[in-house]
Amino acid sequence: MGLVEKRAIKSFQDTKFPELEKEINSIAGYPIEFSVEWDTLAAPDYADRYEEYFTDIYFKPIIETFKFIAADDMGKEALKEILKKIHIKNDGTVTSEVRAYSIDGGVLTVNHDPVVNAHHIDYRTKKLTEILSEKM
Template sequence: MGLLEKRAVKEYQDNKYNALVSEINQIAGYEIEFDVKWDTLAVNDHSHLFEEGFTKVYFMPVINALKEITKDDLGKEALKETLKKIIVKNEEGVSYYESAYSYSEKVLTIDHEPFTNMDNVSDRSNFLVEFLSSKM
């Protein structure tokens, strides 16, 4: 990760990330722990895409899915019992959402390339609703 990528990650962390995590926790109704492997997300020569890619690939699908899951008290309770932590990374080079999500011991892991299929937000969101709901 070069200087451009480091600056873009810091800008994202300072201006976008905290607000997104806050929104996620507000929707959930409790604090979900996040572990973002920033060094794996910061692909060289793509710093101009960080804000759009990180938001669309990782955070908007979670926000959309949690809104759907928590639309009633049953969903809110199930989520609270099921999800404690979210890990975000790009280690396996996954470009399709069907293979990007895994779940174990109350931890959702998202391992997806940050700039591939960025605009498939609704597909990722819908898949994540079904995926998480099947674990509840």
């Protein structure tokens, strides 16, 4: 990861991430711990798109899924029972929503390439909603 990527990730961490984290916690109705492997999200030649792509790939599907699940008290309680932490990473092997999500021991892991299929928000939201709903 070069200086351009480091600066872009730092900018996202300092500006956009706190807003997204706050929004997700507000929708859920309780504080959720976040763990992000920032270094794994660096993609050469895409630093100027990190804010858009990281938001679309990692956060918008969570926000939309939580809006659906936590629409009422029953959903909020069910979410709180199964989810304590969100872990975001890119191990370099996942470019599709089919394998991007897993939940184990209260930890939702989001493992997805940081640039491929960035605009497939609806597909990722649908898959994440299915996975979480099945655990409730």
